[in-house]
Amino acid sequence: MTPAATTFHTPHRAEQNHSTTESPFVRRLLIGIALVFLSLFLLVPLVSVFVQAFAKGIAFYFHTLGDPNAWSAIKLTLLAAGISVPLNCVFGIAAAWAIAKFDFRGKNILLTLIDLPFSVSPVISGLIYVLVFGAQGWLGHYRDAEHAWFPWLQSWLNEHNFKIIFAVPGIVLATIFVTFPFVARELIPLMQAQGRSEEEAARVLGASGWQTFWRITLPNIKWGLLYGVILCNARAMGEFGAVSVVSGKIRGETNTIPLHIEALYDDYNFAGAFGMASLLAFLALVTLGLKTWVEHQHARQNATSGSF
Amino acid sequence: MATRRLGAKKIRVLPGFKLTLGFTLFYLGLIVLIPLAAVFWKTSELTWSEFWHVVTMPQALASYRLTFGASFLAALVNAFFGLIVAWVLVRYNFFGKKIVDALVDLPFALPTAVAGITLAMLYSHNGWIGQLLEPLGIQVANTRLGVFVALTFIGLPFIVRTVQPVLEDLDPELEEAAASLGANRWQIFWRVILPMLMPALLTGFALAFARALGEYGSVIFIAGNIPMKTVITPLLIMGELDMFDYAKATALAVVMLVVSFVLLLAINVLQWWTNRYNTNNLA
Numbered sequence: 160m161t162p163a164a165t166t167f168h169t170p171h172r173a174e175q176n177h178s179t180t181e182s183p184f185v186r187r188l189l190i191g192i193a194l195v196f197l198s199l200f201l202l203v204p205l206v207s208v209f210v211q212a213f214a215k216g217i218a219f220y221f222h223t224l225g226d227p228n229a230w231s232a233i234k235l236t237l238l239a240a241g242i243s244v245p246l247n248c249v250f251g252i253a254a255a256w257a258i259a260k261f262d263f264r265g266k267n268i269l270l271t272l273i274d275l276p277f278s279v280s281p282v283i284s285g286l287i288y289v290l291v292f293g294a295q296g297w298l299g300h301y302r303d304a305e306h307a308w309f310p311w312l313q314s315w316l317n318e319h320n321f322k323i324i325f326a327v328p329g330i331v332l333a334t335i336f337v338t339f340p341f342v343a344r345e346l347i348p349l350m351q352a353q354g355r356s357e358e359e360a361a362r363v364l365g366a367s368g369w370q371t372f373w374r375i376t377l378p379n380i381k382w383g384l385l386y387g388v389i390l391c392n393a394r395a396m397g398e399f400g401a402v403s404v405v406s407g408k409i410r411g412e413t414n415t416i417p418l419h420i421e422a423l424y425d426d427y428n429f430a431g432a433f434g435m436a437s438l439l440a441f442l443a444l445v446t447l448g449l450k451t452w453v454e455h456q457h458a459r460q461n462a463t464s465g466s467f
Numbered sequence: 468m469a470t471r472r473l474g475a476k477k478i479r480v481l482p483g484f485k486l487t488l489g490f491t492l493f494y495l496g497l498i499v500l501i502p503l504a505a506v507f508w509k510t511s512e513l514t515w516s517e518f519w520h521v522v523t524m525p526q527a528l529a530s531y532r533l534t535f536g537a538s539f540l541a542a543l544v545n546a547f548f549g550l551i552v553a554w555v556l557v558r559y560n561f562f563g564k565k566i567v568d569a570l571v572d573l574p575f576a577l578p579t580a581v582a583g584i585t586l587a588m589l590y591s592h593n594g595w596i597g598q599l600l601e602p603l604g605i606q607v608a609n610t611r612l613g614v615f616v617a618l619t620f621i622g623l624p625f626i627v628r629t630v631q632p633v634l635e636d637l638d639p640e641l642e643e644a645a646a647s648l649g650a651n652r653w654q655i656f657w658r659v660i661l662p663m664l665m666p667a668l669l670t671g672f673a674l675a676f677a678r679a680l681g682e683y684g685s686v687i688f689i690a691g692n693i694p695m696k697t698v699i700t701p702l703l704i705m706g707e708l709d710m711f712d713y714a715k716a717t718a719l720a721v722v723m724l725v726v727s728f729v730l731l732l733a734i735n736v737l738q739w740w741t742n743r744y745n746t747n748n749l750a
Contacts, residue, residue: 186559190559192548193552200623203589203595203596204586207589208581211585250491253490269491271735272499276499280727281682282702282704282720290505291505296505336499358480359481396578399578417684436580436584436585
């Protein structure tokens with residue numbers, strides 16, 4: 160932003176002398192330590208998931224995945240991610256638009272509140288919904304209340320035996336909570352850095368609000384948005400603690416993939432548990448691959464469009 | 468920059484402020500704030516002495532010791548190795564560097580339940596790593612050491628990812644200046660580089676520590692969950708929930724939430740400090 164006239168750069172840096180870099184021995188030692196540490200904690204566990212998954216052969220692997228309870232878990236996981244990711248995406252865009260394009264008081268408090276779900280333990284993330292919607296919670300009290308605010312709602316809830324906790328809606332809500340900040344926290348700094356001059360120019364030239372958003376803002380934030388969506392989806396499909404509190408763990412009904420893995424593991428069906436786990440481990444690898452690709456694209460976009 | 472200054476504050480050129488802020492606040496309230504408030508509402512059903520009795524019962528105290536101790540040690544180990552990993556990734560070239568760089572984020576991407584059963588299997592007495600440690604008399608599965616191992620796995624990316632960008636932006640001229648003044652490599656690292664990395668290192672440490680405190684999925688399989696010995700606080704809450712003792716579960720949750728919020732505050736202050744350091748370097 161400020162011209163770099165004050166700092167003086169030597170035309171080409173003198174070859175590195177021994178006091179601004181490490182000796183080859185120290186270098187190799189540090190690389191060695193880093194690689195051993197990462198192999199032990201990351202590579203070995205990753206490889207072991209796939210080895211264990213095929214421990215009883217390929218036929219057993221597909222038997223595990225073809226099980227009706229496994230299918231129900233896969234469908235439920237896709238449903239929970241399919242609802243929570245788009246909702247949090249819309250929220251992320253709205254929050255980033257309000258925060259990055261306008262000035263208002265209390266912005267920093269709002270930013271902290273948006274990040275709040277990340278600092279809450281998964282178990283507590285589930286617990287809060289039990290307290291609101293559970294039989295002993297607000298919804299339960301409401302159902303039994305003698306003078307309910309909306310009697311028709313009370314009777315509808317009781318007639319249909321509408322359940323949120325230990326049922327699918329609770330799982331979706333808990334998933335929304337734990338993935339709440341992902342898209343917003345990617346987009347807010349990105350849109351803040353891009354400023355508002357391009358959008359203001361479009362408006363002055365006669366574009367409507369939606370045209371400005373679709374033609375100017377969205378192309379500018381697409382890689383950041385995709386990045387947030389990828390991370391949000393990975394967490395949504397893999398969430399365990401929060402979902403395990405609200406699910407009730409009815410096999411074939413309210414078990415997601417991670418909960419089905421736990422059930423198989425508790426049955427000492429290790430090959431089955433790792434078979435299901437391999438699906439999520441594969442998802443994790445795809446996530447990492449896509450993430451690296453998006454980072455690369457994003458860097459390229461920044462390089463070609465120039466910095467502001 | 469110029470347009471920004473020309474656009475007077477009172478005339479908003481861009482539309483949608485009320486709509487987007489309104490939706491943001493509505494959604495935030497509905498999904499996050501109201502449910503979180505329920506925790507404090509539920510706790511108010513207990514008297515102060517009942518609350519104190521629950522949060523200081525022996526099982527709770529043992530779980531705090533384990534959760535805080537193991538989280539602290541895991542974050543400390545990650546601070547040390549994470550700094551080395553970040554250093555190696557920024558400063559050196561080696562075969563497979565890009566893959567290693569991508570792999571660092573695995574604990575973010577791998578679901579905690581998968582990490583949990585995998586670590587439990589690896590460190591069991593006939594697992595790949597467990598059978599190597601058994602002759603040495605080291606048992607990891609079903610011990611406090613197991614909790615530490617799981618939390619180390621979970622916290623690994625935090626330090627690397629907070630230190631890495633700061634290390635990349637570090638001005639080499641500072642090191643050259645120190646070298647030209649006669650400092651050796653170790654002195655430069657210790658007196659010049661490390662102090663500049665300190666805010667980022669502390670932020671990463673706090674993030675890893677905060678994450679480890681609440682961690683559930685990756686720990687419960689390897690910990691064995693022996694009462695008073697390897698039960699972490701989130702699992703204690705889970706146990707109370709399974710017995711439908713919501714008041715007890717909520718009281719313990721309040722303790723954890725308060726600690727998390729204090730940590731969040733500390734992390735925000737640390738991040739502000741880190742950023743201030745960075746802009747000072749740019750100026």
